[in-house]
């Protein structure tokens with residue numbers, strides 16, 4: 176890909192105590208417009224404005240993103256007096272799940288405010304206005320739901336079909352399927368409203384926003400800091416039920432052969448792909464339980480040390496190309512399972528279930544899997560084709576988002592339970608839209 180870049184100046188400075196931006200939660204510093212976010216438990220990065228942007232698609236999307244970012248990084252004059260991962264210029268990135276269809280996006284914001292280990296900083300690229308007023312957050316009004324491209328009953332059918340395919344096939348052990356749900360809001364959607372509510376209710380998840388894809392994911396695909404890499408693999412899920420407390424649910428999850436098998440596939444797929452880049456890799460033998468308010472997951476935290484290559488360690492975006500998709504969002508064997516997904520779902524995942532996160536010019540970064548998320552869609556035209564005013568209704572003058580959720584299907588999956596699982600996974604975004612705190 177031929178790129179032409181101009182020289183860019185990036186400046187990072189610590190935000191000192193006494194500055195109004197020192198103590199406010201990061202998400203509250205977003206002025207409005209198209210927010211960029213990667214925030215967990217109050218730390219992370221928020222950004223706005225656009226100094227550079229890449230859209231790409233196809234099987235080489237990771238390689239395109241990698242070469243674009245490496246080349247762009249060479250065009251920066253960087254003046255960074257803080258020097259932590261995430262300082263200096265960063266790209267927020269969200270990659271499509273599949274080669275076809277779907278666009279992958281990288282955005283380098285003009286302004287980033289970050290916090291790590293209690294240190295807060297601001298990075299500016301060029302000479303943006305950093306005193307911009309923070310517009311009040313605008314609630315989305317009433318929310319109404321309608322079927323997406325794959326309805327709930329369509330999903331139930333897809334699960335039955337996948338079970339049949341796997342029983343006939345014998346080789347296929349897991350296929351991850353998802354469905355979507357459309358939400359229309361009576362008022363225009365202020366993306367910050369969703370982000371604030373998600374972060375308030377899911378502080379242990381990474382609240383992300385990149386080019387209209389917003390969510391709070393509990394799953395860390397790959398984090399790199401120097402030579403250290405980390406991943407949190409999730410697969411195997413239970414959700415709250417009348418009469419069961421969290422400890423009983425956790426025990427049920429840990430002792431469920433079905434969930435343990437689903438989890439083992441996902442951990443193995445991540446570890447096998449990551450091992451190729453590492454001189455050391457620690458994979459715990461037993462999963463833990465991650466407790467969230469809508470679901471509990473089996474979780475394995477994998478840690479590794481990158482091996483040296485002649486050019487240093489392999490870059491984060493290249494490693495993402497190798498580890499994505501894991502069996503947590505694809506299936507087992509992954510290549511064959513992923514081939515089956517579009518024919519079973521009949522839906523374009525877009526960037527749902529793809530890697531989402533950020534990268535700096537030193538190659539440090541964090542990429543989660545874009546789960547528990549919504550894609551902002553263009554608002555419907557307020558006029559009919561003949562020019563008359565459209566009848567009032569959902570989407571007219573308001574906003575529209577497409578929510579996604581899925582789950583791993585194995586040969587003994589029960590369709591009704593799988594439907595209940597995805598409904599539980601849709602809750603975080605639904606409640607955030609509805610303003611439930």
Ligand SMILES: C=C(O[C@@H]1C=C(C(=O)O)C=C[C@H]1O)C(=O)O
Pocket residue numbers: 351353394409410411412437472503504546547579580581582583584600
């Ligand atoms: C596919 C999703 O979640 C994934 C599937 C899980 C499962 O099948 O148990 C659990 C966590 C995620 O890895 C989703 O949230 O949409």
